Amino acid sequence: MTDAPKNKLAQDAFLPRNTRRSLPIALLRAREAVMSHFRPMLSAHDITEQQWRVIRLLAEQETVDASEMADKAFILAPSLTRIIRSLEERGIIAKLKDENDGRRVLLKITPAGMAIINEVAPESRLIYDRLEKQFGREKIDLLLDLLDEVSTFNEGA
Amino acid sequence: MTDAPKNKLAQDAFLPRNTRRSLPIALLRAREAVMSHFRPMLSAHDITEQQWRVIRLLAEQETVDASEMADKAFILAPSLTRIIRSLEERGIIAKLKDENDGRRVLLKITPAGMAIINEVAPESRLIYDRLEKQFGREKIDLLLDLLDEVSTFNEGA
């Protein structure tokens, strides 16, 4: 107890918190815990988590342009380009041209895509409801509020 | 107002919540908001976020085997294999053999790696402290507690 270990870093004050109390890793862990409940179901329908985010937005809104999709599904443009290409090749979504702006790509769900939505959406809802029931609605709302606050205070930096 | 739009999905009850109240996306957004403060600094030191997670754990613990590293840094084994190879090639960490178990890979920081730690750790601490000050320590603690709960209730599924 008298000697401190020689091989420890000198300035403990500068060391980061342990991983369980590190916000970035805690967010990663929590997200993975949640997604682990959804991934097997999505995988059974041959779609990835990100592809599902794209597809389900097209269930809510007839046509969405790529920029709005990237924003709402929180997917970076280069990833979205690849996802769109893949989903289009598989006949799940269709690309349309915007008559008013030749730069934009409009996205639309196909009947095949709608079929996937109608299969996946209820299963997804069930899983989410179960999570909500186990964890508690109020706690989830509180968590969502806090997360929203974290997401929107970037300007002060 | 009399006719509902034809092209809307029939079973609204099955549709997921909007993206701002979707836990998976909310976690993703929050994480990105936090990391956006760290990424430029890490990038200036030519390391990625994941590489930093590996490096900094080696500042706390002399030697760590790959399994423990994967667990604590929350990095999947295949990703870790590549990160270790990259960091070793750059002389930032070293691989050792475990004399008691030929399967295991032990990791150790090098002097070059230690130099990086001594540069990055204080900057990282500053950024985190600023975030903590802006957001509030109690709020962060509450958030961490909630995230930890989310991360550890997997068994019930």
Next chain:
DNA sequence: GCCGTTTTATTAACATGTTAAATATAAGAA
């Protein structure tokens, strides 16, 4: 000690994340 099983790490293959650069179209100023 032998053999089937388990564990640890790596490899393979494909999808996505990330930044920078390129391309095409639109918008605006001169």
Next chain:
DNA sequence: TTCTTATATTTAACATGTTAATAAAACGGC
């Protein structure tokens, strides 16, 4: 109109995420 600038998307290049398969070493029963 013409030129410059801004915006939307794509491409390129590299890093990581993700699952399945493989390889090698350890373990356990016999």
